[in-house]
Amino acid sequence: MISLVLYREKLVISLVHISKTFSSLGKTIFINFINQLIMKKTKFYQLFISLLCLFLMGITFSSCEVEKDFAIDNKIIVKKCSMKDIKLSSDMKLNHAVNYLKSLQTKSLLENPNARFSYDEELGIYYDDEKGVYMSKDGKESYTFPVIQTEDTEKIKNIVFNKNSNNEYDIYITKYDFTKEDMANYTKEALAQREIKYQALLKNGVKYTIEAQWILCFYTEALIAIPIDNGELTGNFGYELTWVTISSACFSSVDTGNSGGASIGNGNNNGNETNNSQGGTIITGAVVDNDAILPQLSEHPCKDMADLSKPNSGDIKPEIDWLKTKLDETKEFGVEVEKSPNPNSDGNYNYTKTEKESNENDHVELSFGGYVIGAAHSHPANLTYAIPSYGDLKWLEICISHVPSFRKQDVFTIIICKDAEGVVSTYAIKITNLLSFTTKINAIWNNSDYAGFSEKQKLDEIHKKQVKKYKNTNNQTNLLEKIFLEEFAGFGIDILKATNNNFDNWETLKLDSSQTSGVKSVPCSNN
Amino acid sequence: MKNILKLLALFALTTSCKAQNQIIDIQNDNGDEITGAYYKDIQNILDPFIGTYIYTDGTTSLKIVLQKKLMSSHSNLRYYEDLIVGEYQYIKDGVEIANTLNRLNINKPDGSNYSICGNNIITKTSGICPDCTPNEKALFLGFVDDLTDNLTDSFIVRRVVEDGQPAIKIMILWAISGHLKGTPSSQKPNIPGGYYILIKQP
Numbered sequence: 001m002i003s004l005v006l007y008r009e010k011l012v013i014s015l016v017h018i019s020k021t022f023s024s025l026g027k028t029i030f031i032n033f034i035n036q037l038i039m040k041k042t043k044f045y046q047l048f049i050s051l052l053c054l055f056l057m058g059i060t061f062s063s064c065e066v067e068k069d070f071a072i073d074n075k076i077i078v079k080k081c082s083m084k085d086i087k088l089s090s091d092m093k094l095n096h097a098v099n100y101l102k103s104l105q106t107k108s109l110l111e112n113p114n115a116r117f118s119y120d121e122e123l124g125i126y127y128d129d130e131k132g133v134y135m136s137k138d139g140k141e142s143y144t145f146p147v148i149q150t151e152d153t154e155k156i157k158n159i160v161f162n163k164n165s166n167n168e169y170d171i172y173i174t175k176y177d178f179t180k181e182d183m184a185n186y187t188k189e190a191l192a193q194r195e196i197k198y199q200a201l202l203k204n205g206v207k208y209t210i211e212a213q214w215i216l217c218f219y220t221e222a223l224i225a226i227p228i229d230n231g232e233l234t235g236n237f238g239y240e241l242t243w244v245t246i247s248s249a250c251f252s253s254v255d256t257g258n259s260g261g262a263s264i265g266n267g268n269n270n271g272n273e274t275n276n277s278q279g280g281t282i283i284t285g286a287v288v289d290n291d292a293i294l295p296q297l298s299e300h301p302c303k304d305m306a307d308l309s310k311p312n313s314g315d316i317k318p319e320i321d322w323l324k325t326k327l328d329e330t331k332e333f334g335v336e337v338e339k340s341p342n343p344n345s346d347g348n349y350n351y352t353k354t355e356k357e358s359n360e361n362d363h364v365e366l367s368f369g370g371y372v373i374g375a376a377h378s379h380p381a382n383l384t385y386a387i388p389s390y391g392d393l394k395w396l397e398i399c400i401s402h403v404p405s406f407r408k409q410d411v412f413t414i415i416i417c418k419d420a421e422g423v424v425s426t427y428a429i430k431i432t433n434l435l436s437f438t439t440k441i442n443a444i445w446n447n448s449d450y451a452g453f454s455e456k457q458k459l460d461e462i463h464k465k466q467v468k469k470y471k472n473t474n475n476q477t478n479l480l481e482k483i484f485l486e487e488f489a490g491f492g493i494d495i496l497k498a499t500n501n502n503f504d505n506w507e508t509l510k511l512d513s514s515q516t517s518g519v520k521s522v523p524c525s526n527n
Numbered sequence: 528m529k530n531i532l533k534l535l536a537l538f539a540l541t542t543s544c545k546a547q548n549q550i551i552d553i554q555n556d557n558g559d560e561i562t563g564a565y566y567k568d569i570q571n572i573l574d575p576f577i578g579t580y581i582y583t584d585g586t587t588s589l590k591i592v593l594q595k596k597l598m599s600s601h602s603n604l605r606y607y608e609d610l611i612v613g614e615y616q617y618i619k620d621g622v623e624i625a626n627t628l629n630r631l632n633i634n635k636p637d638g639s640n641y642s643i644c645g646n647n648i649i650t651k652t653s654g655i656c657p658d659c660t661p662n663e664k665a666l667f668l669g670f671v672d673d674l675t676d677n678l679t680d681s682f683i684v685r686r687v688v689e690d691g692q693p694a695i696k697i698m699i700l701w702a703i704s705g706h707l708k709g710t711p712s713s714q715k716p717n718i719p720g721g722y723y724i725l726i727k728q729p
Contacts, residue, residue, distance in 0.1 A: 330721055332680065332703050361720035363677055363701040363713075370708035382657040383681045383700050391680075395705050402707070420654040448603045449560070456678040457639055459702070460669040463680070467647055467655075467667055468558035475654020 077136045078285075081143055083129035094143070097161050097169035100202055127159050133287045140283045147173070148404045155179060160284040164204060171202040176286045183288065198282060298409040301430030301494040302506050302524040305412065309503040312348045314339075316376070316414070317503050319353050320426055323378045323416045327424065333357050334366045334377035339410055341371065366395065369402040376414035385470045386417035387480040388427055388495070390444065390462045393488065397441045400431060408434065420475035426498040428506065433492030440491045482518040485511045497521065553609060553646045565598065566608035572648055572664050573611050575686055580695050580725030586621040589723055591643070591697070592628055593684075599638035611666060611684075613643030617718050625674050625717040645669045649683070656683060658696075670699065675714035678702050693727040 083098065132145040140163065147157035156176040161169045177195035178186070200208050298304045308314035319335040326333040333356065340350040352371070356364045366375045375395070379386060392413055400411040408431070415427045431437045450458045469487070473479035485495065489511055496506040505524055512520035549564045553573075556566050568574075573595050582589040593613040600607045614627040627642050638644045645668035651659040659665050663685065670679040681700035688694065699720045704713050 330698070330700060332700070334703060358701075358715075358720075360715070361699075361701070362715040363704045363720075365704050365706040365712060367706045367708045372708060377703055380681075380700060383655060383683070383698060385655065389680075391702060395703070398705055420657075449601045449605060451602050453639065454671075454673060454676075456671050456673065456676055460644075460671050460678045461639060463678075463702075464645055464647060464667070464669050465558040465560070468556050471647065471649055471653040471655075471667075472557075473654060474652045 077134070079134045081132040081134040083132065083145070093168050094161060097171050097202060100207070101159070101171055131287070133285065135283050135285060137283060140281050142283045143169075144174075144284045144287045146287045148406070156183075156286050156288060158284060158287050160282065162282045162284065166204065168205065169202075170200060170204065170282075172282060172284070173199045173201065174282075174284055174286075175199070178286075180288050183286070297432055297434055298430060301428075301432060302496055302508055304409070304430060305428045305496055305498075305506045306504045306524060308412070314351045316353070319355065319376055320414065320416060320498075320503055321501075322355060323376055324424060324426075326378045327381045327416065327418045329378075329380055330383065331358055331361050332364050332378055332380060334364045334375055336367050336372055337374045337376070337412075338371035339373045339407070341404075341407070368395070368399040372399065373403060373407060373410040374399065374412035374414070376416065379415060379417035381418035381422075382420070382475075384417070385467070385473075385480055386419035386423075386425060386475055386477060387470070387484045388413070388415045388429060390466055391459055393429065393441055393491070393493070394445065394459070396429060396431065397438055400434065401438075419477045419480070421477075423477050425477055426503065428496040428498070430494050430496065431492060432494050436490075436492030478517040478519065481509055482511070485509060485519060499523075554648050556608075556646070560606045560608075562605050564606045566606065566646070568595070568609040568646070573609060573646065573666075576611055576666060576684060576695070579728040581728060582723045582725040586618070588616075588618045589718060589725065590616040590628070591695075591725055592631055593643070594631060596638045599636065601637050601639065608638075608646055610638040610644055610646045611668060612638045612641040613668075614641060615643070615718070625672075627674070639669075642672065643668055643670050643682070645682075655681065656685070659685065672716045672718070675716050677704065677714070677716035687724065689724050689726060694724050695727070696722065696724050698722050 127145045127147045129145055132143050135142050135144065142160050142162040144161075145159045147159060156178060158174045158176075160172040160174055162172060164170050175197045178191050182191060182194075202208070308316045314337065316337070319337075323333055323335065336354045336356060338352040338354075340352075343349050356366060356377075358364050364377070366377065377392075379389075392415055396411065396413045399413070400408055403411055411431060413429050415429075416424070417427070418424045444462060445458060450461055453461065466487075469483050470480060473483065481495075488495070495509045497509055499505045499507050507521040507523050510520050510522055511518060514520075549561060550567050550569070551561070551564050552569045553566045554570070560566070576593050577595050579590065579592045581591075591613055592615075593611050596610045596612045598607040599610045599612075612631075614630050616626040616628050617624045630641060635641065645666065647667035649656050649659070649665050649667045650663065651657075651661050653659075653667075655667065656663075656665050665686075666684040668682045668684060670682040672678065678701075679699055680702040681698060683698040685696045686693070687696045689696075699718060701716050701720045706713060
């Protein structure tokens with residue numbers, strides 16, 4: 001990594017933050033000191049009280065002063081914005097760039113002008129077009145929108161519409177070498193040493209192919225405090241720290257460092273060093289979608305599955321019925337379920353269900369990524385065990401890792417199977433604790449027994465071990481369920497079982513040693 | 528004192544050897560592999576499956592060679608097991624699609640590195656061998672087609688007699704494959720799934 005930081009132009013650290021921190025730290029020390037003084041009844045007691053009052057007054061006055069200074073010194077305008085703002089929608093040049101980006105998107109999104117979360121199929125990213133930030137300084141302007149992380153550990157990415165020297169808008173993806181968690185744990189000064197990369201999608205009217213080279217820029221930076229626009233930026237009042245970087249030249253195929261806040265950079269990406277005269281500068285900053293970054297898992301998995309059977313909310317019954325007709329085949333069948341990222345005008349979401357069948361008794365592919373929120377598949381009777389497998393859980397883990405945070409609660413897998421006695425069961429698995437689930441699934445996956453194995457070798461070895469656990473069950477449902485729960489009940493999942501053929505009522509299976517079978521069924525209404 | 532130390536050393540050595548050489552019949556392997564154990568084919572149930580087998584349908588053929596591997600172990604040497612391992616050749620309409628038979632010429636310490644591998648002995652009561660006779664012992668093996676990056680959900684091998692000849696009847700059920708939306712589809716497995724009867728070669 002080559003750091004191209006030239007110099008820090010301006011660094012103003014918020015005394016508000018310092019004083020708050022200091023007063024917090026000092027509070028404990030002072031209280032202890034007071035106690036000691038009172039206990040000892042020394043003659044310094046009055047002197048100490050006086051000093052304490054002076055100190056607190058100092059904090060109060062210095063805080064007010066700093067806030068005022070920042071507001072005066074700062075020439076950068078930073079405001080919240082939305083693609084749907086009238087001002088933005090009336091800017092024809094900006095519209096031209098926005099429409100170009102939308103031309104990369106799926107047709108279904110274009111048909112829904114009210115969509116908030118836009119999915120760029122070609123780029124494979126979601127971005128929130130209502131949580132943008134407008135930034136400007138000295139005639140430089142940009143609109144930056146957060147790309148929604150599909151995993152909490154993902155680096156922050158933004159889509160930037162940046163006004164160039166022709167007063168047209170270039171489009172960039174910016175990638176910061178830190179996560180939202182890093183932003184909470186590190187100072188902005190520390191994060192400023194991290195890397196920013198730019199990838200041009202549209203520049204000076206030239207369209208660049210996806211996966212074009214990332215470019216890096218020389219820049220200078222300034223840490224500033226900005227007023228939060230009386231609530232316009234974040235809905236809060238007060239000040240927050242951000243910073244600006246100004247580039248002098250950009251390169252392709254070179255790594256550099258910086259990140260966070262706002263940045264201004266040159267955006268050429270023709271593979272050679274360029275200078276600012278050949279292109280405009282890029283002003284942008286790390287914008288995070290706070291609403292969508294944390295995974296939200298369902299609190300009512302049982303109800304979620306029941307809802308999925310409703311005609312206007314998944315209508316999964318025809319697909320499960322179809323899979324039930326395939327249980328005596330010598331191959332597996334599957335159904336992928338996709339959910340549109342935005343509701344229709346009636347408030348409902350579009351669900352797309354794709355039936356999957358192999359042509360020549362070979363494998364069936366079940367996709368993840370995109371809009372896929374789950375899948376259902378059959379376990380052929382008499383050839384496989386009538387219970388979900390580790391492979392099914394691993395697929396679920398991969399599926400949820402490719403789903404944006406605001407969609408994780410929708411993720412599911414359904415397995416339809418028939419046991420040796422001809423009992424047909426429909427199971428669904430929902431994740432209730434993502435950290436526990438991924439940790440435990442991957443603990444098996446990364447077992448040292450499988451060191452050096454390919455993914456398929458690992459799955460094969462794990463699967464064979466599972467078959468050994470089941471081979472004395474005679475493929476009977478009650479025994480299979482008990483063994484499955486003994487292994488996976490603590491994996492942060494709920495295993496649900498449909499109680500009727502409409503799939504609008506489910507029960508949760510739980511281990512219970514007081515039951516003869518060792519398993520109890522908790523009705524949905526009791527969850 | 529010296530005698531006590533000698534006795535202690537002998538005791539430690541004895542218990543240590545015992546832990547590392549716990550021999551368990553593969554029929555009793557419940558999937559919880561014990562560290563230091565040796566899952567042994569005590570009753571030589573795997574032996575009758577050893578051989579070269581060929582399925583033929585016109586110009587399409589499937590040849591499978593099965594061998595027995597003693598004391599196979601993963602790289603971490605946590606436990607040992609006797610296995611059936613195997614490779615295959617598939618010819619479709621006169622064209623050789625895949626041939627991994629020469630891999631058997633290399634002695635790999637870990638049997639999992641062969642395309643076919645396993646030691647699950649299943650019976651009628653296992654519930655996944657409906658055609659098994661009451662006393663029959665069949666095999667549930669793994670089949671990883673690394674040429675196309677596929678694996679089986681179920682690969683069951685039964686010993687049968689076909690037209691008076693010893694044979695194996697196999698059932699290949701390929702597992703569902705995960706696929707990232709928007710990327711090219713993964714390769715199909717080389718051998719179509721389903722039932723095959725392969726005649727044992729002399």
